[in-house]
Amino acid sequence: MILTAVIVVIVVALAFDYTNGFHDAANAIATSVATRALSPRVALLMAAVMNLVGAFLGTEVASTVGSGIISAPQGIAGLVVVLAALIGAIVWNLVTWWLGLPSSSSHALIGGLVGAGLASAGEVKWAGVLEKVVLPMVLSPVAGFLGAGLVMIAILWIFRNSRPARTSRGFRIAQTVSAAAMALGHGLQDAQKTMGVIVLALVVGGFHEGTDVPWWVVLISAGALSAGTAAGGWRIMRTLGRRIIDLDPPRGFAAELTASAVLYTTAFVFAAPISTTQTITSSILGVGATKRLSAVRWNVAGNIAVAWVVTLPAAGLCAAVAFWVLHPLVV
Template identity: 80%
Template sequence: MELAVIVVVIVAALAFDYTNGFHDAANAIATSVATRALAPRTALLMAAVMNLVGAFLGTEVASTVGSGIIAAPEGISGLVVVLAAILGAIAWNLVTWWFGLPSSSSHALIGGLVGAALAAAGTVQWHGVLDKVIIPMVLSPVVGFVLAGLLMTGILWMFRHGRTRRVTTGFRHAQTVSAAAMALGHGLQDAQKTMGVIVLALVVGGYHQGFDVPWWVVLLSAGALSLGTYSGGWRIMRTLGRRIIDLDPPRGFAAETTASAVLYTTAFAFSAPISTTQTITASILGVGATRRLSAVRWGVAGNIAVAWVLTLPAAAAVAALAFWLLHPILG
């Protein structure tokens, strides 16, 4: 029975990973597509490949998700907690995708873990949630906004005497590199979250010890995320690439460069599972504000902010409901 439930959990985790891919594809390539630096299908293929590569660059974030958020009970009850958490995250991903809102898949998964654990009267490691989730959730968009604005200001000063057409063409080519860096950072961050959940299921099911990530878990997680990315997320792509601000290549380059730098720093230096969605959105807002504050469509930004705030409690609520429904059947 436990083995069958573990298989179901792994399949559900990979399904979440797939939804994460098409939900967050916009994070990596929306700016490049909006500025016409890359054709849409070319951009998706590049993002899928770089997501795949990025997933193999580390497992520190996976360890945080697997062992630093909740302490799930062993056996069937623990597996039901993990399964309910995944279902809560998938549900929120699909809702926000339908409405074209770039919410955080990462925070949906973490909210799901917390909600399912609370429903099961399990242990939530609140210090881990605070240190690794809440604080980075607040700081990463602020850092992205400020650094992107500073980088864009520097670019405007450096190229103030340049010919507009030549500068635009140059940054359009440079965006190929910055978009690839962003996609690599997305693979580094987001594939690891699925790895962490799968390892957590293996541990509570008694099929794995410790939180080292087996190679086959890395391979499956990387593949599912990459396939999801290639399938595309056009609804959210339109929001990020066009509805927040009309981007040009220099601003697209500055936003992608800043966001990818924040993703790498938090993954390697702090093992923190931050939101790629929040980071790139804040960076886009930062570069947009250098044009003039009125150039940013703050109403759209406000709707995105509401989705950010709702993600953790909404995913937690759905996960708790899923646990109450599943536990009498599987537990």
């Protein structure tokens, strides 16, 4: 019974990982596609490969997700909590994907964990949520906005006497590198969140001890995320690449470079599960503001910001409902 339940949770975790891939694929490639630095097919293939590679670069974020958010009870009861959290995150991912809103899969998962934890009357580690989720959720978009703006100002100053056409061609080539770096950062951050949930399920089920991530968990998490990325995320790609601001290659490069730097820093230095969606979107806003404030479609940005704020409680509510439905049937 326990083994079957663990397998079910792992399968659902991989389903979440897959939705994460197609939901967040646009994060890495929307700017490059919008500026015509890469074709959509080439961009998706590159993003899938770099997501796969990025998943093998570390497990610090996985440890945070697996042990720093909630304490689930042992046995079937704990597995129901984890399963409900995943269902809540998947439901919210699908809703926002359908609406074309680049919400955060990371925050959907964490909101799901908190919501399921509260519904089960379990322990939510609020200090960990505040330190590793809420503060990075606030600070990472600020870092992306300000950092991208400064990088763009530096680019404008350095290339102030260059021919626009020649400069644009050069940055289209450079965007191949920056988009790859962004996809690598996405794999580093987002695959680890699924790893953390699978490890949590293994611990709760009694099949694992500690927070170390087994190699096979890394492999299947990386594969599911990469497969989802290859499936694409065209609805969200249009929002990020065209509806916020009309991007040119220098601004696309500056946004991707800044966002990837924030992803690497938070993963390696702080082990914080930040949102790739928030990071790249705020970076796009930052480079857009250097053109002129009216160049940014602030109404679209406002809708995205609302999705950011709503994601944690909405995914938590979905997870709580899933727990209330599942718990009487299983336990």
